[in-house]
Amino acid sequence: MKALFWFFALWASTALAQVHPAPCGTPTPTQLPFPEEIALQKMAAPPPYVFSIFVHILRNDDGSNAAMTDAVLAQNLQRMADFYRPHNICFTFVGRDFIDNTVWNTNYMTSEIGAMHAINPHSDAIDIYVHRDNFQGMGGNAYNIPSVFCSVAAPSSFNFEHEMGHCLGLWHTFETAAGAECPDGSNCATAGDQVCDTPADYGGSDSNNGPGCTHTGTQTINCNGGTFGYAPPTRNIMSYWWFCYSEFTAGQAVRMYNTINATAALQDRFTPQDRVISNATLLGEIAVGAQNSIRIGNIGGTGDVLMTAGAQGICNAGRFVQVEPGTRILPTGTNSVLLTINDLCEGLLFKGPLPVADRRPQTTTPVASGETLEAFPNPFSGRLRVRADLGQAVPTALRLFDLSGRLARELPCPAPAQGRFDETFDLPDLPPGVYLLQLQHSSGRLVCRVVKAE
Ligand SMILES: [Zn+2]
Structure with a gap:
């Protein structure tokens, strides 16, 4: 009898998995972060918050079958930035490279994140890995909440904004690790996603979709002394209604601010306001960003800068890049150093195409x-x-x-x-x-x- 039960349980879960391929493999949270802050809806430090991001494009062993072209990557990063900008969270692109590994590109197992993240990780930028195919039935994974790196599968590229949400502390709207959220809102601060302006959701609600992102499901839940139906947040980026993604709520923004303020590893990935590069010999990867300015050269008599750029480099500032007299930029061979400018929170993430030098190819x-x-x-x-x-x-x-x-x-x-x-x-x-x-x-x-x- 017991065996029969497990047979049906396995069959049911397999059937469910086929009906609802999971957009995201980010694991269930194992701790309840900052409940007192969430309950009080307070902020420790005000936004804007500007993060540096570095993108790793997976390719096959022979350098072919790149998971995403630069043009499509630019579209995806721009769309992600557009969802966050209304909440004063912005991004500086500091570069991308290739990681050449056929298995990680086309048949990735999330257990390999350690080995993959060991290749060219960044302590001053959020690393985003882009794979060619969905992996283990999933289109993305942030590996933890919060996190300083995440994976996105190219065919599920809507997950750029979703996985970044996990990185910055957001749970799924249908999460039950802290208990099921009652649709009457009575426990919204302590159950579900612990955000009160996202209505209660349930796993699989996205399969009950009618025209115009309407929910047609009839599932009910007994809670707070009553029986309630659901009106899930069908346009929310942390739901599984990926085909309707269009917003984060104000409450989710506060949740992200609180997470950022409580997480040193995220703060390490802030783009500095201004940046001075002086009295330095820069070899290999040059990947720096600044919200406002980058000044390069003999600043205050401390000494000139030599950029020998044996690999490709990007210096990306919000307002200006100033190169002082005496600075030498000497890329070797066919390498290059790109000095680029964008508007950060005030406008586009990129002016024109993605400012990508061909960064150091990685080989296994x-x-x-x-x-x-x-x-x-x-x-x-x-x-x-x-x-x-x-x-x-x-x-x-x-x-x-x-x-x-x-x-x-x-x-x-x-x-x-x-x-x-x-x-x-x-x-x-x-x-x-x-x-x-x-x-x-x-x-x-x-x-x-x-x-x-x-
Ligand atoms: Zn997710």
Whole structure:
């Protein structure tokens, strides 16, 4: 009998999962944060709050199949920012990179967050990971409430705003970890999502949807001495009515303010008001933002700045970026440093396209010592010479990818003697731009960046 019960319980939950694929895998909260503040609806420090965000785009091992293009990423970040801006929570984009891992891109298990977050994490920005496919039936996961990183699946990109809500302390409107919320509002401050201007909701309410985001369900709950039906918040971003997402409430904003004020790790990710970069040699990643200004150079006689940018860099300020005399910006090879400006809380997150330099590609395939891949001249115009030494390995493919991960050109694969080759390719009709030249071989791959000049 007991076995039969579990069979039906399993069958019922499986059937339910098929009817309602979960938009989000953020776990049930395990503690009740700041109940006294929520009950009093008070704020410790006033907004606006401006957070730096850094985005990691997952790609396959070979750099192909990018989870999202820069253009679509810009749309999603802009939409997220537009939902938060009315509540004086804003975002500074400080950059993005690629993480090349086919499994994490297309068949991600949320238990792998530790390994993934270990690659280029940011102590001064909220990290957002973008995967190609829904993972384990979910379109997003903030891993904890609150959190300083989250994942979003590209086909469920409405979860940018939803997972950020979890990061900043919001629970699902149908959450019952603190007890079920009574639709009469009698326990709204201590049960459900613990926010009083979001009506009581229940798991699966989104399956009872009529035209115009109306709720047609008839489920009732016995509470506070009566029996009540539901009028769930069908347009709320922390519900599962993702197809109707259009708002956070004032009460949710207060909840986020309280969470931010009680969470040092979130405060660490505030974008500073102004930023001075002086007397410094900056190597590798340069990813800084400022709400107002970034001044770079010999400030107050402390010394000049040298940016050697072996990786790509972004300095993104709300008002202006000022480069003092004496500053040297010397990107190596085809790297670059972008000095960009946006309006932050006052307007758009981006002026024009997403200000993305092609940031440091990450690879999970270690390069064997002694292997080399060179391409020159770089930048090139019509002809590109490629030289490689693979030791004992045999080349299997030579390809050019553009920066969104699309295959731009399949080159004839050389058949070298003793692992070395030196070939020249005519590419007069390849459009100008930055490309990744990828040499696949029998035991790994090598990548180098090349630029086709105008
Ligand atoms: Zn969620």
